[in-house]
Amino acid sequence: MFAANVSVDVAFTSYQKRAIKTLNLALEEMDCLWIPVIKTWKLNERMYGDLQGLNKAETANKFGEEQVTQWRRSFSVPPPPIKDDSPYHPKLDPKYKDIPKKNLPLAESLALTIQRVLPFWRQSIAPQLHKGKKVLIAAHGNSLRALVKYLDNIPEDQIVDVNIPTGVPLVYRLNRQLKPVELPGHAEGLSGVYLGDPEWVSSKVNGVKNQAAGR
Structure with a gap:
């Protein structure tokens, strides 16, 4: 620039x-x-929800390539929400400690x-x-x-x-x-x-x- x-x-x-x-x-x-x-x-x-922490191969193996493609490329279909006990849940990240949990997107x-x-x-x-x-x-x-x-x-x-x-x-x-x-x-x-x-x-x-x- x-x-x-x-x-x-x-x-x-x-x-x-x-x-x-x-x-x-x-x-x-x-x-x-x-x-x-x-x-x-x-x-x-x-926020990729339950797909957080998975690479492309792991994601396709777990959910199927067709389903993953729909989640990745559709306009309005989100993936499954991240589980509350997931180690990737944003509530565990200090970056978001001042943001009310209800405001954090889960997918x-x-x-x-x-x-x-x-x-x-x-x-x-x-x-x-x-x-x-x-x-x-x-x-x-x-x-x-x-x-x-x-x-x-x-x-x-x-x-x-x-x-x-x-x-x-x-x-x-x-x-x-x-x-x-x-x-x-x-x-x-x-x-x-x-x-x-x-x-x-x-x-x-x-x-x-x-x-x-x-x-």
Whole structure:
């Protein structure tokens, strides 16, 4: 982003360390480690419920590939909720000790992920944009899909096929009403543009697509 002459004034990220590490790397490269950073569980990756802690092979072996594919790629069908005695239950994680247990998701579809991401967008991120601030969001495939679905008004049956590549900056320009302005070289189906060599970006998108397809 430094090479693309993109600057930021405030950053948002999740409570999960991979997003925090990614954000810190980006801010260090941009010499912007001093800017305000807001962390929130509302930008966390989707909660995979009883699938938490299982790799793809273990998940397919336990539930069957067809069922797992439906959970991973459908818009509104969540996996089974995480068991209360699971070692991966969020109630056991000190990151969430100040969050009421009733508020912690036990399993999420993309639809449910959107229900927690968008209120945070409206209450915390949008006000910064209305002030003219340039915002950087470091999050995850599903929480970012929630945002691009909202910004580009992508239908439910199409957002499931949108794959957000890992570690590739996606730049949006918004007007005064916070509606996206289509940028030159924008990604297919989006108004924003990925930064980087197009062939490299395409390989990253395909990598996520193949992972989602279980290949």
